[in-house]
Amino acid sequence: QQQVKQSPQSLIVQKGGISIINCAYENTAFDYFPWYQQFPGKGPALLIAIRPDVSEKKEGRFTISFNKSAKQFSLHIMDSQPGDSATYFCAARWGADTDKLIFGTGTRLQVFP
């Protein structure tokens, strides 16, 4: 199975709150799990990424939690800000030498003041 299932489809969070987006996958051949942030009218941009041998990675307010046994990973945005309002995509890469990338369906995040 090559799918990456992402939820929720949309998320509304108050400023200062925690935003959590979840993804699940089936294929154990995936070797790299990035998250992309996309603003309207722009291309996606890499936000943070993790490899399956690491359980957590934190960069500023953004944290990826990775559960290899459950085949799940999630993005946590702490102290969410209105500027974080965007669409977020999780993804999984098939292998470093193939560049084959499977994306989730996206989560539209709205952070209200």
Next chain:
Amino acid sequence: EAQVTQNPRYLITVTGKKLTVTCSQNMNHEYMSWYRQDPGLGLRQIYYSMNVEVTDKGDVPEGYKVSRKEKRNFPLILESPSPNQTSLYFCASRPSGGNTIYFGEGSWLTVV
């Protein structure tokens, strides 16, 4: 400035009229890809290329062709466009020694 440049950014065309969307990157990246983005479906990979003259199918290659004759360019060709190819298209690139993918600004294509 390091960038991935796509042209045209916006295009309305008619069914069956061949078109090419160009993509060029100035970062000397080995890997290049094309994606289409549709509401509720996220981004789906059409084709990718690992270097000059090396291409492979992604998840949704039907109706598309690509070529990689030069390292910097990776055009997407729609030989006979159909309305179901109406979408937002993104070109992307990354270096072989890195994981960060750089996306272009996108090309809105409407086939009527």
